[in-house]
Amino acid sequence: MTVKDGLQGRTAIVTGAAQGIGRATALRLAGEGALVACADIQDCGETVRLAEKDGGRAVAVELDVRHGADWARAVSALVAEHGRIDLLANVAGVVNMNSPDTVVDLTEDAWQVVIDTDLKGVWLGMQAVIPQMIEAGGGRIVNIASMAALRGLPNLASYSAAKGGVVGLTQQAAFEYADRGVLVNAIAPGTIDTPILAGITDEMREANANAHLIRRLGRPEEIAAMVAYLFREGSFQTGLTFPVDGGWAAKGNF
Template identity: 75%
Template sequence: MTSPESPVPDPRDATLAGSVALVTGAAQGIGRATAVRLAAEGAHVACADIRDTADTVKQIEADGGSARGVWVDVRRADAWSEAVDDVVAAFGRVDLLANVAGVVNLQSEDTVTGLTEEAWDEVIATDLKGPWLGMRAVIPGMIEQGGGRIVNISSLAALRGLPNLASYSAAKGGVAALTRQAAFEYARHHVLINAIAPGTIDTPILADITPEMRQANADAHLVRRLGRPEEIASMVAYFFREGAFLTGLTYPVDGGWSVKGNF
């Protein structure tokens, strides 16, 4: 039995007005910028995080947008169920999911031989298991309502070998692979799933690095600066708003780093 053809939208009509978006990691960094951007485009935004998202919600509401804070521990299936139930009770459905929440390993050296098992488990649980649980929580509702869109945050570390990022690279590489597989699985239900691979973005994770490290990170890009959270948020918004013929991609937003040669 074949599914009906996907509708062909006119890109001139693309809008997020009235849609419902769930954004994880919304307390700060890329997650916060994404929540603010989607709200500015007219979406009702559930700002989800294990941290307090009150400041993000206040910013959105001060700008005239619609938002609510939602607590979620992305590592836990029960927390995802409760979060999605909260959003559906408040807004009626979930149209869009941005899986942004993530961590880096700060517990040990992040090499294959230097990693502790505890550090590995923490990064994999947050950065890979979290997006899987999020997709599992929202896709049935998206199918029932006729479709939806998901963006997962991967990393340039999924595409290139980078020092001291073993657990992070494994998790983010898994996100890219899971995105491809899920896109294949659910396209027939009009659920479009893509990933973004950021370069080094100027977020609170970089707060404690030295000026020399900051400059080295900036110089790794062809565009010789750090990326801004708002630049990742703009790509999330593009996938959600206009990406009607895009699915299964892992799209680098990295200042040209992924195409840079060894010189």
């Protein structure tokens, strides 16, 4: 179920919008009436086409979340064109495919790519939009963290460090800006069926599905629905990390 027109008149930036959770989020927000800036290092043309096919409004923005200059350029162009940015979904992220991702075997280069994209990118996005949100009277931000921020998992050392940082930074931004109308939350997804899983075996997919009490992988639309809920209805939540994880957090070892 979508809530048509629930976000009418709002302008949103969604990073990582070329595919996966970011694309589903962009389509969901556009479906609820927001004008969505679909930002990615990959081409977001297909996401924009899908949004427009369903009667939504979307534009593609080339942006590397790791670079402050890209953020400054994107935000000032969007504000000049559309007046303000009300909503930011920091979705872009990577896992380390370049080296083993254990504390001992991780390389400095691989660590840096993951930290720069998954943590610094979230900080730079908030740094770019919060001043103009404050000037416009408020805004809402959702950062995508991970269950890897909340528990130990195999081969995710740099990723868990970055996502743990996202949880802390979300709380800190909420603390700093709530009194000026900027509400900041995070979502910790379970394992979601997106292209990020391309490298894993069928066996690993099944193990990931079975880690959830709801014994399947999550769908990107199920994360998008939570982002839309927080943007539309979340007037008394800030600084929180919400698991959307098929019951994973509630599961013991049985």
